[in-house]
Structure formats: C-alpha cells, structure tokens
Amino acid sequence: MAEPSAKGRLAPGEEDFLYDIDTVLSSSFHMDARKPVDRLLRYERVLMTQSPGWQPPDFAKQRVLEIGCGPLFGWGPIAAYLGAAAYTCIEPRFRPEVAASDAVRNRFFLVMHQQLEAIFARDLSFEDFMHRVRSRIEVHARGIEDCELPAGETDLVISNGVLQHVAGLERAIERIRHVSHGATRQYHAINFTDHVSPPHDPFRDIYHSSPEQYFARDYLLNLKRPSEVMELFSRAGIALKCVPYYSHAGLEPGKLHEHWHSFKAEDLAIQIAFFVN
Numbered sequence: 001m002a003e004p005s006a007k008g009r010l011a012p013g014e015e016d017f018l019y020d021i022d023t024v025l026s027s028s029f030h031m032d033a034r035k036p037v038d039r040l041l042r043y044e045r046v047l048m049t050q051s052p053g054w055q056p057p058d059f060a061k062q063r064v065l066e067i068g069c070g071p072l073f074g075w076g077p078i079a080a081y082l083g084a085a086a087y088t089c090i091e092p093r094f095r096p097e098v099a100a101s102d103a104v105r106n107r108f109f110l111v112m113h114q115q116l117e118a119i120f121a122r123d124l125s126f127e128d129f130m131h132r133v134r135s136r137i138e139v140h141a142r143g144i145e146d147c148e149l150p151a152g153e154t155d156l157v158i159s160n161g162v163l164q165h166v167a168g169l170e171r172a173i174e175r176i177r178h179v180s181h182g183a184t185r186q187y188h189a190i191n192f193t194d195h196v197s198p199p200h201d202p203f204r205d206i207y208h209s210s211p212e213q214y215f216a217r218d219y220l221l222n223l224k225r226p227s228e229v230m231e232l233f234s235r236a237g238i239a240l241k242c243v244p245y246y247s248h249a250g251l252e253p254g255k256l257h258e259h260w261h262s263f264k265a266e267d268l269a270i271q272i273a274f275f276v277n
Contacts, residue, residue: 036078066089068160208256
C-alpha cells in the first residue's frame with residue numbers, strides 16, 4: 001500500500017492504514033506471496049555477508065513471536081511450513097476474515113506454498129500447509145505494549161519494519177524481554193528513514209527539524225536512532241548486535257537541525273539496520 005502523505009496523516013493504527021478485505025485484495029504489495037519469502041532470504045544473505053558468523057534462526061520446533069505481522073501473518077506461514085511449533089502474531093489492525101477468505105487462500109497462500117516447495121522441497125501438501133497455518137498461528141489484535149503473553153516461552157522474536165513506529169518503544173522492549181528466555185533469538189529490522197522523502201535524501205523530513213517540531217505535524221515515527229535502540233535493548237538486559245543494512249552516503253551532519261548534532265554521523269546515516277543475536 002502506498003505511503004500516505006506526511007501532511008494530515010492520522011496516528012498509526014487509525015483509518016489511514018486499512019487491512020479490510022477490499023484493501024488487501026487490491027494491494028499488489030500485500031497480495032504478492034513472493035515478497036515475504038524473498039525478503040526473508042535477502043535479509044539472511046545480507047546478515048551473513050555483513051556479520052560473518054551469524055546464522056539464520058531455524059524455525060523447526062520453535063515458538064515464535066512476530067510483532068506487526070500485517071494482514072497475512074508476516075513470516076508465520078513460512079515458519080509453519082518449516083515446522084515451527086507455534087507462531088504468535090501481534091497486529092492491532094488484523095482482521096481474521098481477510099486471512100480466512102477463499103480469495104486470499106487461492107491468490108496468496110497457494111502461491112506462497114508453491115514458492116516454499118520450490119525452495120525447500122519439504123513435500124508438504126497444500127492442504128497440510130494450510131492446516132499448519134490455521135492451527136499453529138495465532139494473532140493478538142492489539143499492540144505489543146498491551147499484550148499479556150507468557151513469560152520466557154518464546155524462542156525467537158521477530159519484527160520487520162515495525163519498531164520505528166512504536167511510540168512506547170521502551171515498554172515494547174520490556175515486553176520482548178518478558179517473553180524471552182536466556183537463549184531466545186532476536187531478529188529485528190528497523191527502517192530509520194523518514195518514509196516520505198526520496199531515496200537520495202531519505203532523512204529530509206526529520207533531520208531539518210527537532211523531534212518536537214516533527215511530532216507537532218506527524219506521529220508516524222518515534223525518531224529513535226540506532227544507538228538509542230541499542231541502549232533500550234541493553235537496558236532491558238537483551239544483548240544485541242546492530243548490523244547496518246545500508247546507509248546514506250550523502251548525509252551532511254553540519255546542515256542538520258542542532259538537535260541531531262549530538263549523534264555520531266554514522267549513527268544518523270543508517271537507513272535500515274538489523275538488531276540480532
């Protein structure tokens with residue numbers, strides 16, 4: 001779905017971000033079943049390249065939590081196909097009738113199953129795949145900050161382009177710590193750009209004003225920079241590595257609003273980064 005313009009945008013989760021059946025079925029982004037698979041494999045390749053020694057998590061028999069899964073369970077169907085024991089999704093805008101519709105089954109899940117069989121060749125029938133999706137994936141239609149989840153029972157926590165939108169990020173990370181145990185894998189991709197400016201100037205809307213000025217006109221982002229995210233995870237007792245995906249080579253720190261002068265240039269330049277262990 002196209003990004004709404006910055007002017008006049010409502011708070012995230014309100015009517016500018018619909019997950020109703022008509023919106024989802026008409027969205028080339030959401031209905032492309034190849035995208036979640038391609039994104040997972042691309043992220044894994046980037047992490048193995050940029051962080052030698054890092055190994056992708058194994059979904060088999062794992063209890064997984066994904067924060068902000070979107071209308072069609074995020075990476076949940078992939079994990080179910082690969083043998084995850086349980087997959088819990090957090091998605092405030094989730095509508096169960098969308099994922100349960102015949103149109104989505106035929107246009108999305110069938111295509112995803114074909115992709116997964118081609119890549120992993122587990123010889124899992126489409127009916128068995130759909131049974132896993134229905135029986136192993138559950139969704140909480142509320143924010144992570146407000147979810148009551150079992151303590152220490154999650155083996156893998158995932159978020160993909162979500163944590164930059166969470167206003168109460170400290171509380172969200174506390175909830176992540178609550179569900180995690182000593183060996184829990186963390187896998188978070190965070191997009192630090194302003195989401196509305198062009199690729200050659202990806203921070204234009206946020207770095208030329210103070211956070212107070214930004215929040216006076218928009219609520220899309222929490223404006224936390226990579227170093228601040230790392231500090232919040234560290235304070236919660238979760239030790240992670242920040243692995244930049246790519247950065248803005250043309251950033252000129254001296255031309256930014258004075259608020260941002262206290263950050264290191266390499267911190268401000270990161271467009272997307274992974275926070276993993």
